[in-house]
Amino acid sequence: MSPLVVAALRKSYDGREVVAGLNFELQRGECYGLLGPNGAGKTTTLRCCLGLTVPDSGEITLAGEPVPARAREARMKIGVVPQFDNLDPDFTAAENLVVYGRYFGMKDAEIRPKIAGLLDFAGLAGKEDANIRTLSGGMKRRLTLARALVNDPELLLLDEPTTGLDPQARHLIWERLKRLQAQGKTILLTTHFMDEAERLCQRLAIIDDGKMVAEGAPRELIRNHIEAQVVEVYGEDAPAWAAAEAQAYSRRVEVSGETAFCYVGDAAPLLAHLAAWPALRTLHRPANLEDVFLKLTGRELRD
Amino acid sequence: MKPPAHPLPSLRALAVWRRNFLVWKKLAIPSLLGNLADPMIYLFGLGYGLGGLLPQVGGVSYIAFLAAGTVCASTMNAASFEALYSAFSRMHVQRTWEAIMNAPVTLEDIMAGELLWAAAKATLAGTAILVVIAVLGLIASPLAIWALPVIFLTGLAFAAMGLIVTALAPSYDFFMYYFTLFISPMVLLSGVFFPADQLPPLVQAVAAWLPLTHAVALVRPLLFGEIPGGIAGHLAALAAVAAVAFWIAMTLIRRRLLK
Numbered sequence: 001m002s003p004l005v006v007a008a009l010r011k012s013y014d015g016r017e018v019v020a021g022l023n024f025e026l027q028r029g030e031c032y033g034l035l036g037p038n039g040a041g042k043t044t045t046l047r048c049c050l051g052l053t054v055p056d057s058g059e060i061t062l063a064g065e066p067v068p069a070r071a072r073e074a075r076m077k078i079g080v081v082p083q084f085d086n087l088d089p090d091f092t093a094a095e096n097l098v099v100y101g102r103y104f105g106m107k108d109a110e111i112r113p114k115i116a117g118l119l120d121f122a123g124l125a126g127k128e129d130a131n132i133r134t135l136s137g138g139m140k141r142r143l144t145l146a147r148a149l150v151n152d153p154e155l156l157l158l159d160e161p162t163t164g165l166d167p168q169a170r171h172l173i174w175e176r177l178k179r180l181q182a183q184g185k186t187i188l189l190t191t192h193f194m195d196e197a198e199r200l201c202q203r204l205a206i207i208d209d210g211k212m213v214a215e216g217a218p219r220e221l222i223r224n225h226i227e228a229q230v231v232e233v234y235g236e237d238a239p240a241w242a243a244a245e246a247q248a249y250s251r252r253v254e255v256s257g258e259t260a261f262c263y264v265g266d267a268a269p270l271l272a273h274l275a276a277w278p279a280l281r282t283l284h285r286p287a288n289l290e291d292v293f294l295k296l297t298g299r300e301l302r303d
Numbered sequence: 304m305k306p307p308a309h310p311l312p313s314l315r316a317l318a319v320w321r322r323n324f325l326v327w328k329k330l331a332i333p334s335l336l337g338n339l340a341d342p343m344i345y346l347f348g349l350g351y352g353l354g355g356l357l358p359q360v361g362g363v364s365y366i367a368f369l370a371a372g373t374v375c376a377s378t379m380n381a382a383s384f385e386a387l388y389s390a391f392s393r394m395h396v397q398r399t400w401e402a403i404m405n406a407p408v409t410l411e412d413i414m415a416g417e418l419l420w421a422a423a424k425a426t427l428a429g430t431a432i433l434v435v436i437a438v439l440g441l442i443a444s445p446l447a448i449w450a451l452p453v454i455f456l457t458g459l460a461f462a463a464m465g466l467i468v469t470a471l472a473p474s475y476d477f478f479m480y481y482f483t484l485f486i487s488p489m490v491l492l493s494g495v496f497f498p499a500d501q502l503p504p505l506v507q508a509v510a511a512w513l514p515l516t517h518a519v520a521l522v523r524p525l526l527f528g529e530i531p532g533g534i535a536g537h538l539a540a541l542a543a544v545a546a547v548a549f550w551i552a553m554t555l556i557r558r559r560l561l562k
Contacts, residue, residue, distance in 0.1 A: 084398060086401050099325065105315070
C-alpha cells in the first residue's frame, strides 16, 4: 500500500487555483520531491495531505487513511518537519520531545527512554537541557527533525527542510535523511534547491502554478527534457554575441542578464567557434536539474 | 468537497493543557505574585483609603465589600490575559498551535485545552485572592468555599470570550480595544467597586446582562455567609456565555487557521 496517494487534487483561494489537479503516488521507502518555484502550491498540497485544509475536490489517502475524514488517525503514523521552526521556546530540547510525544498519546515513560537516541541522531547528544533559544538555526532544524521522529513514523513530510541553513548544516540534514531512508522510512519533501532534490530524491515532480509539469527520476528528467550539454557564455558582449551567432551552433539559447545559456547535443563546434572570441568567458558543463527546472518553469522571478 | 462538521474536542486537549501547565510551572512564583499584586494594591488602597470615608456599603465594611468584587475581577483579568496575549503568542507568534496540529491533535482539541487552561489559571488567581482575604478576616462564613466553582465558571466564560478576540486579532495592539471598551467598563458596571443599584436604571438594565455582574452576584453573598438569590439564573447566564462564546471562537479560529 502506498504511504500517500494524491488524486485530482484542487484547491483555490479567492478564485485563484493554487493546486490545479495534482496527481502523485509515493512508493514505500522512496524519497519523493515536490520541486517548484515559490507560490507553485507545494505548501498548500502538504496542508491538504495533513488534513489542515479541505481541498475543493480530489482524493487523498495518507498512511492508508482517507484525508481529511480521518486525518487525525493518519497523522498518528507520520512525522512532519514544517517550513518554519516552531519548537517550543519555553522548553529545553528534551522537554520539547516529551511534550510533543504526548500529542501522540504517548506516556512520558514511553518517551523518556527514546530521548537520548533521538538527540544523538540529530547530532545533539548531551543537549537534553539546552534552552531552545541558545541553539543555532541548524541545531533547531535537526531538533525539529528529531521531534518528527518521536512517534517512529512510517512517512516523513518535510517542507523545505534546509531553507535558511548554511552548507554544513544542509549536508548534515541530507545525511540524516539518507539514513532514515536506509531504515526504511518513506520521505516526501518540498524544495526549490536543485542539488537537494538531485541528491536525495529517487523521484520528483516539478510543479508550477499548481500543476505537475514533469515527473520522474532526476536523471530521467534531464535526459528527457533537455539537451545533454550546456555552454554558459559570460561577458558584456555575450547578449550581442548570442543574438548574432549562438543560434547557429546551439539547439536552444537562453539569455539572462550578461549570460547566454547555450544548450547543445555536441559542444565541440560551439567551443571551437568561441575560441575566436577571447573577451567571452565560457563554462562547459553537463545539463542538470536546474536547467530542466528553468526550462519548464521559466526564468521570470516569482514573488 | 464538503468540509467535515465541527469535530468534538477529544482527550488530547489535556496534552495541550499540560503543555501550558509545564511552561507556567517554570515561572509559577512570579506568575502568582503578579496575579496577586495588582488586585491587592487596589483592595488596600481603595479599601482602607476610600473605605475610611464610608460608613458601610451593602451592610458590611467597604473593604469587605470590595474584597468580594476583587475576587471576581481578578478571575476575569487572569482569564482574559491568558486567552488574549498568551494564546495569541502560541497561535500567531510562536506557531505552537501549528506544530501541535501536525501531530494527531485537532484545532478543537487545542481550543478546548486553551479554554480549560485559561479557566484553570483564572481559578488559581481568584483562589489566591480568596485565601489572602480569608487570612485578613474578610470572609464571614465557610460558605465561601462555594465561591470556587463560581470562580471556575467565571474563568471559563471570560476565557471563551477572550478566544473570540484572539481569533480576530491581527496583532497584540488589537487587545487594547477589548480591554478599554469592554473589560474596564464592565468592572465599573458590575458591582465590583460599588453596588450596581447606585447606577441610573437604564445603565443598571445594561449591567444586568454583563457576565461579571452574575459572578459578583454569586460570590459576594457566599463570602458573607448568605445563600445568593437566583442562583440558577446566574449560573445559567455564566454557562451560556461560556458555551456560546466558545462556539463562536471555534468557528472564527477554524476560518482563520484551516482555510
